[in-house]
Amino acid sequence: MIPFNAPPVVGTEIEYMQSALGSGKLCGDGGFTRRCQLWMEQHFRSKKVLLTPSCTASLEMAALLLDIQPGDEVIMPSYTFVSTANAFVLRGATIVFVDIHPDTMNIDETKIEAAITDKTRVIVPVHYAGVACEMDTIMGLAAKYNLFVVEDAAQGVMSTYKGRPLGSIGHIGCYSFHETKNYTSGGEGGATLINDPALVERAEIIREKGTNRSQFFRGQVDKYTWRDVGSSYLMSDLQAAYLWAQLEVAERINQQRLALWKNYYDALAPLAAKGRIALPVVPADCGQNAHMFYIKLRDEADRSRLISWFKEAEIMAVFHYIPLHSSPAGQQFGRFHGEDRYTTTESERLLRLPLFYNLSPVNQRSVINTLLSYFS
Ligand SMILES: *Cc1c(COP(=O)(O)O)cnc(C)c1O
Numbered sequence: 001m002i003p004f005n006a007p008p009v010v011g012t013e014i015e016y017m018q019s020a021l022g023s024g025k026l027c028g029d030g031g032f033t034r035r036c037q038l039w040m041e042q043h044f045r046s047k048k049v050l051l052t053p054s055c056t057a058s059l060e061m062a063a064l065l066l067d068i069q070p071g072d073e074v075i076m077p078s079y080t081f082v083s084t085a086n087a088f089v090l091r092g093a094t095i096v097f098v099d100i101h102p103d104t105m106n107i108d109e110t111k112i113e114a115a116i117t118d119k120t121r122v123i124v125p126v127h128y129a130g131v132a133c134e135m136d137t138i139m140g141l142a143a144k145y146n147l148f149v150v151e152d153a154a155q156g157v158m159s160t161y162k163g164r165p166l167g168s169i170g171h172i173g174c175y176s177f178h179e180t181k182n183y184t185s186g187g188e189g190g191a192t193l194i195n196d197p198a199l200v201e202r203a204e205i206i207r208e209k210g211t212n213r214s215q216f217f218r219g220q221v222d223k224y225t226w227r228d229v230g231s232s233y234l235m236s237d238l239q240a241a242y243l244w245a246q247l248e249v250a251e252r253i254n255q256q257r258l259a260l261w262k263n264y265y266d267a268l269a270p271l272a273a274k275g276r277i278a279l280p281v282v283p284a285d286c287g288q289n290a291h292m293f294y295i296k297l298r299d300e301a302d303r304s305r306l307i308s309w310f311k312e313a314e315i316m317a318v319f320h321y322i323p324l325h326s327s328p329a330g331q332q333f334g335r336f337h338g339e340d341r342y343t344t345t346e347s348e349r350l351l352r353l354p355l356f357y358n359l360s361p362v363n364q365r366s367v368i369n370t371l372l373s374y375f376s
Pocket residue numbers: 053054055056057080081083084126152154155175176177178188189190
């Protein structure tokens with residue numbers, strides 16, 4: 001069986017986890033957490049990076065940090081994971097969905113301005129498949145209307161937009177280290193990138209149960225107290241040890257994924273040239289991280305047939321997302337602004353192929369051959 005995904009493993013994870021066990025401190029903000037955070041602050045040029053239990057937690061932290069209140073509106077694509085919306089719905093916000101570009105599946109930045117109202121507080125671009133949204137336009141709108149931008153960069157670790165790391169461009173960026181993403185902290189994990197210096201102090205407080213314990217540990221205050229609302233958004237140092245093993249060889253993982261991505265692209269280009277499938281589009285300004293390789297079929301029925309064909313060959317190919325605005329909770333907590341020209345139809349055509357760090361060449365060949373045989 002060729003699985004759709006397997007968690008990345010580079011070999012040094014156990015050694016570092018052993019070392020964390022020996023350190024006598026496994027809770028959050030230990031030695032490995034500090035190493036990971038510093039590495040990311042330097043590599044991704046972010047003011048402050050904080051490891052969290054998940055990207056979901058990072059998005060929730062962002063909503064708390066921006067003081068989202070009932071009635072506030074948050075603009076995002078409908079074609080995304082539920083956590084992008086839930087984080088703001090938990091604070092009572094209304095979600096305003098706008099359509100996507102059919103080529104990148106990213107939010108259509110030209111449709112955002114018309115969706116802005118007096119209640120709009122935040123725009124949440126989701127960098128689908130690790131390919132950047134049109135951030136210059138989005139940041140321009142945010143400046144013009146005095147809005148915040150929270151990047152859902154769950155899939156965008158090590159990707160860039162005009163040379164800038166994804167997650168470092170908006171006021172806040174959110175990463176995922178779930179096992180389905182490019183880098184993992186042992187199954188679950190995330191990071192919040194605080195790029196706006198004015199938000200750093202409060203971010204640390206919210207993450208530490210509403211206390212200024214982070215300042216206390218740095219010796220900046222002589223006792224810590226309850227200062228604000230907050231929760232526990234720390235990652236265990238045992239998980240940070242796992243993550244450190246992967247960050248150390250981040251470029252190797254990135255190159256390996258890019259090579260796998262290119263193998264698919266080159267092998268399937270003739271099918272695309274004949275108009276049988278559509279391939280992903282990576283705009284010139286985007287440095288991608290090969291988070292995902294997807295193809296687009298003619299329609300949903302065609303996709304179902306191909307999934308069955310793959311299953312016969314014991315290959316797992318999967319699709320996502322059911323557009324949020326068409327789901328029961330999406331209807332309750334949000335509304336679609338403008339026309340759904342591409343969100344639904346494009347999401348129904350999309351199929352993701354197995355792509356993970358440890359995918360062997362022989363297995364990738366088998367996926368490609370099975371796909372080619374379907375079309376011949
Ligand atoms: C994976 C993902 C999330 C959630 O990440 P977790 O770390 O599992 O909470 C959020 N948004 C997008 C776009 C994702 O792909």
